[in-house]
Amino acid sequence: MSFFTRAAILFYVTIILFLGCFAVLYVLNVLSYKDIADLLYITYLDDHLRVAVGSIAVGLLFINFILYRQLDVNAHKEKIIAFDNPSGRVRVALVALEDLIRRTISRFPEVKECKVDIRASKRALDVKIRMVLCSEVNIPEVTSIVQETAKRKIQDIIGLDESLNISVYISKILGDPVKDKKAGKKENLEERSGTQIPFQGYRA
Structure with missing residues (x-):
């Protein structure tokens, strides 16, 4: 397994784990709708927080693109071999x-x-x-x-x-x-050998 494959697996597992924990906390009422709304509202009003969140989002999209390109290139490389002939x-x-x-x-x-x-x-x-x-x-x-x-x-x-x-x-x-199959072939041979062809007389 290549480095980029491991990095992609770790990246997506981390994101899925974060989203899964967030959903569980929300369902169990550990995080309320008001808490989430307040956090989004504070982030929206604070310019520094907006820049930080935007930078993280752009970084995640960039990492996702790089991993996709590397995995796609590696997949094509692994499915083709090349060698040089004189021509x-x-x-x-x-x-x-x-x-x-x-x-x-x-x-x-x-x-x-x-x-x-x-x-x-x-x-x-x-x-x-x-x-x-x-x-x-x-x-x-x-x-x-x-x-x-x-x-x-x-x-x-x-x-x-x-x-x-x-x-x-x-x-x-x-x-x-x-x-x-061998037994079937043997039975067919026995049947053929046991079949008698009727005598049709001598031919000139």
Whole structure:
């Protein structure tokens, strides 16, 4: 988590906490309507207080704008990686890599569902793979194959030896559809082999 992300979270949590405490005190009659009206009236009449309140309001709006811009820029940076070719600069959208990795891993019979999220940082590419597996599978073996496949696929496409941090999260383990599919295929083969084609005579 970047510095600006933490600053934005702290900023908005502080504002929400202040507004929440103010609302609770008002509902519990700790602060009356007259107290609030008197405070607003005094602030309105006093020039120094108006300048102070106005400065705080402008400062809050400025901080909000800066945090929004930084978070928006960081979000775009994290979703694009770039490298230089002899003919010019190349930018690759991480969404394209995410979709390719997801389709590749979803072809494994042990994987029921798959979601991929790739983030680019200064040090490495952080790849998070979230999967739903079938039951009766060797989880260490499957996850190792998934990680190696994702790593090889990304390096082959980008063509760079970027540092990759691939983490796998298994959210659910379902029944055994792989076994059921194999059993269904076996039954179909048996039915086909057991079907007799009627003799239609010899043909010249």
